[in-house]
Amino acid sequence: MTEKIVIGLDGTDTGERALAFAKDLASKIDACELLAVYVIEWSPFTFQTAEENERRHNRREEEINLAMSRIVDPAVEGLKAAGFKATGLVRHGDVAETLNKLTVENGGTQIIVGRASSDGFAKRIFGSSTQNLVMHADVPVTVVA
Amino acid sequence: MKNFVKFGLTAAAVTVMSSPLAAQETPGIDERVNEAFAAVTGPFVSLIFAPFPGTEFPWIVMWLVVAATVFTIYFGFVQFRFFKHAIHLVKGDYADPNDAGEVSHFQALTTALSGTVGLGNIAGVAVAVGIGGPGATFWMILAGLLGMASKFTECTLGVKYRNEYPDGTVSGGPMYYISKGFKELGIPGGGFLAILFSIFCILGALGGGNMFQANQAHAQISGIVGDYPGWITGIIFAVVVFAVIVGGIKSIANVTEKVVPFMGILYVGAALVILIVNYDMIGWAFSQIFVGAFTGLGVAGGFVGALIQGFKRAAFSNEAGVGSAAIAHSAVKTKEPITEGFVSLLEPLIDTVVICTMTALVIVISQQLIVDPATGNYLLNEAGTAISTVDGNTGVSLTSAAFGASISWFPYVLAVAVVLFAFSTMISWSYYGLKAWTYLFGEGKTSELTFKIIFCVFIVIGAAASLGPVIDFSDAAIFAMAVVNIFCLYFLMRVVKKELSSYATRLDAGEIKRFSH
Numbered sequence: 001m002t003e004k005i006v007i008g009l010d011g012t013d014t015g016e017r018a019l020a021f022a023k024d025l026a027s028k029i030d031a032c033e034l035l036a037v038y039v040i041e042w043s044p045f046t047f048q049t050a051e052e053n054e055r056r057h058n059r060r061e062e063e064i065n066l067a068m069s070r071i072v073d074p075a076v077e078g079l080k081a082a083g084f085k086a087t088g089l090v091r092h093g094d095v096a097e098t099l100n101k102l103t104v105e106n107g108g109t110q111i112i113v114g115r116a117s118s119d120g121f122a123k124r125i126f127g128s129s130t131q132n133l134v135m136h137a138d139v140p141v142t143v144v145a
Numbered sequence: 146m147k148n149f150v151k152f153g154l155t156a157a158a159v160t161v162m163s164s165p166l167a168a169q170e171t172p173g174i175d176e177r178v179n180e181a182f183a184a185v186t187g188p189f190v191s192l193i194f195a196p197f198p199g200t201e202f203p204w205i206v207m208w209l210v211v212a213a214t215v216f217t218i219y220f221g222f223v224q225f226r227f228f229k230h231a232i233h234l235v236k237g238d239y240a241d242p243n244d245a246g247e248v249s250h251f252q253a254l255t256t257a258l259s260g261t262v263g264l265g266n267i268a269g270v271a272v273a274v275g276i277g278g279p280g281a282t283f284w285m286i287l288a289g290l291l292g293m294a295s296k297f298t299e300c301t302l303g304v305k306y307r308n309e310y311p312d313g314t315v316s317g318g319p320m321y322y323i324s325k326g327f328k329e330l331g332i333p334g335g336g337f338l339a340i341l342f343s344i345f346c347i348l349g350a351l352g353g354g355n356m357f358q359a360n361q362a363h364a365q366i367s368g369i370v371g372d373y374p375g376w377i378t379g380i381i382f383a384v385v386v387f388a389v390i391v392g393g394i395k396s397i398a399n400v401t402e403k404v405v406p407f408m409g410i411l412y413v414g415a416a417l418v419i420l421i422v423n424y425d426m427i428g429w430a431f432s433q434i435f436v437g438a439f440t441g442l443g444v445a446g447g448f449v450g451a452l453i454q455g456f457k458r459a460a461f462s463n464e465a466g467v468g469s470a471a472i473a474h475s476a477v478k479t480k481e482p483i484t485e486g487f488v489s490l491l492e493p494l495i496d497t498v499v500i501c502t503m504t505a506l507v508i509v510i511s512q513q514l515i516v517d518p519a520t521g522n523y524l525l526n527e528a529g530t531a532i533s534t535v536d537g538n539t540g541v542s543l544t545s546a547a548f549g550a551s552i553s554w555f556p557y558v559l560a561v562a563v564v565l566f567a568f569s570t571m572i573s574w575s576y577y578g579l580k581a582w583t584y585l586f587g588e589g590k591t592s593e594l595t596f597k598i599i600f601c602v603f604i605v606i607g608a609a610a611s612l613g614p615v616i617d618f619s620d621a622a623i624f625a626m627a628v629v630n631i632f633c634l635y636f637l638m639r640v641v642k643k644e645l646s647s648y649a650t651r652l653d654a655g656e657i658k659r660f661s662h
Contacts, residue, residue, distance in 0.1 A: 040246065047256070049256065049398050056248045
């Protein structure tokens with residue numbers, strides 16, 4: 001059976017560490033695919049102005065293109081250069097929920113993410129995306145320090 | 146360079162805005178603005194509110210109610226049949242995950258709501274109850290329920306016939322569905338009617354979406370800090386609105402958009418607290434509403450007076466049939482235009498049936514309207530045009546006094562809410578007005594700037610003029626939009642019917658995919 005590892009990227013060092021760990025792990029598995037995912041934090045339940053709504057479609061495309069070109073594509077190319085079979089995805093949504101959903105949809109067998117990079121008041125109230133993912137994921141999750 | 150341009154524009158605006166300031170030396174500038182304004186707008190107002198011959202019933206009120214009733218029957222009581230489905234849509238149950246990041250149904254609904262929930266709910270209801278008595282509330286609720294069908298019709302068309310440009314932006318609204326829809330059906334005159342609608346939409350934006358807001362915001366502020374000239378409030382508002390719509394200072398708009406919904410919740414919450422505290426009077430208040438609806442309880446014009454006021458204020462508050470919401474709703478991401486129609490029908494429900502009713506109940510329960518103990522009827526003022534109130538309050542100050550009677554500090558919260566509501570409504574309507582303006586004059590920096598400057602000047606006029614002429618003009622302008630819009634909706638409603646039948650069949654057959662439960 002092919003192992004499919006999903007790597008949650010966040011554009012920071014922690015994401016990079018998750019990527020390095022996934023590479024290391026994949027090299028030890030015979031049949032292994034990697035899926036690099038970047039989730040753009042977004043909620044359908046925010047309040048927006050009419051002008052924001054009018055331009056939203058455009059902004060979304062820009063956000064996806066930017067995340068693809070700056071974060072996901074370089075990661076996928078790096079993985080391919082290292083000899084792995086790798087693909088990438090960008091999606092809007094709640095980070096933990098979307099990462100889990102994409103993993104299930106794409107047949108992922110485990111998720112690797114970096115430890116939460118932010119600290120502070122909001123995290124104390126709402127918890128971090130990593131914590132939420134660990135609590136609710138349908139597949140095993142590895143959190144890289 | 147960009148900042149320099151921004152600064153230059155702001156400076157230019159301040160120069161434009163400062164003209165009333167220069168005239169400050171002449172005493173009574175507010176009165177002069179008021180007189181001039183009333184004289185200019187008088188004929189337009191008289192035409193829109195002309196009564197049926199031999200009666201006092203304005204034809205425009207009948208126009209709106211008949212339309213809402215026709216749509217309700219034509220679409221088989223769509224507002225009740227698809228109510229639950231509308232809730233599922235807003236919750237995102239039918240949203241394709243692949244479209245995540247696009248404008249959701251919830252966002253389109255709340256954006257439209259921020260344009261409608263505002264002073265109409267606070268001040269407008271007070272005007273209705275102050276003139277038409279508690280019975281006006283009954284007719285207001287009825288108009289709100291029927292209006293859901295009008296809103297459904299126009300918002301479905303708004304999405305169906307919107308323009309999607311190559312750069313990904315969208316523009317929609319009655320001017321688009323009138324011109325494109327008429328062309329598609331082979332009916333002549335769509336182009337002309339779309340232009341006529343756009344003209345009225347610009348006037349509506351300047352009236353109800355601007356002057357009425359500025360006027361009542363000033364009334365509320367001066368009620369707390371003491372009387373001072375209205376143009377001062379006008380200039381402050383104008384500068385802030387200018388900073389947002391011309392200077393592109395998004396942070397102010399963003400803050401408002403985020404605070405306003407909470408203000409709405411706080412307002413309804415406070416009203417609920419007052420109702421709970423006075424729970425023993427709720428039954429009495431409803432009996433006043435029902436009895437007053439059919440007898441008038443002594444108000445000017447009897448029960449017809451109550452009915453006219455109720456219908457008028459409901460239309461002004463939820464804008465069903467006016468066409469404005471179709472502009473706001475058209476930005477949603479959906480493959481089925483009708484889904485936005487379903488979602489939009491929640492708007493009059495939230496706006497009129499819930500929020501307006503809360504205001505009316507608080508005013509009635511707080512006994513701000515003076516009752517003649519001998520007859521049990523309401524006492525009229527000296528002119529016989531409205532019910533006498535404690536301290537002679539009208540409009541927003543009546544609502545404020547009603548809330549203040551139970552929660553002494555609430556007028557301060559209300560003042561903040563009024564200012565924010567007024568501001569968010571102005572921002573929304575500046576957008577609606579601009580869309581109509583660009584439809585007429587084309588898109589372009591100079592064209593857009595011209596409209597935005599005119600919009601800001603009208604804020605000052607609105608704050609300086611007295612309530613009477615402002616409310617007359619605001620109502621007339623908004624109802625003029627409804628004249629054209631509803632006329633066209635009668636021709637286009639068969640398009641919506643086709644969409645509705647097709648969607649309902651597919652929904653029943655399970656072809657419309659539900660992504661979450």
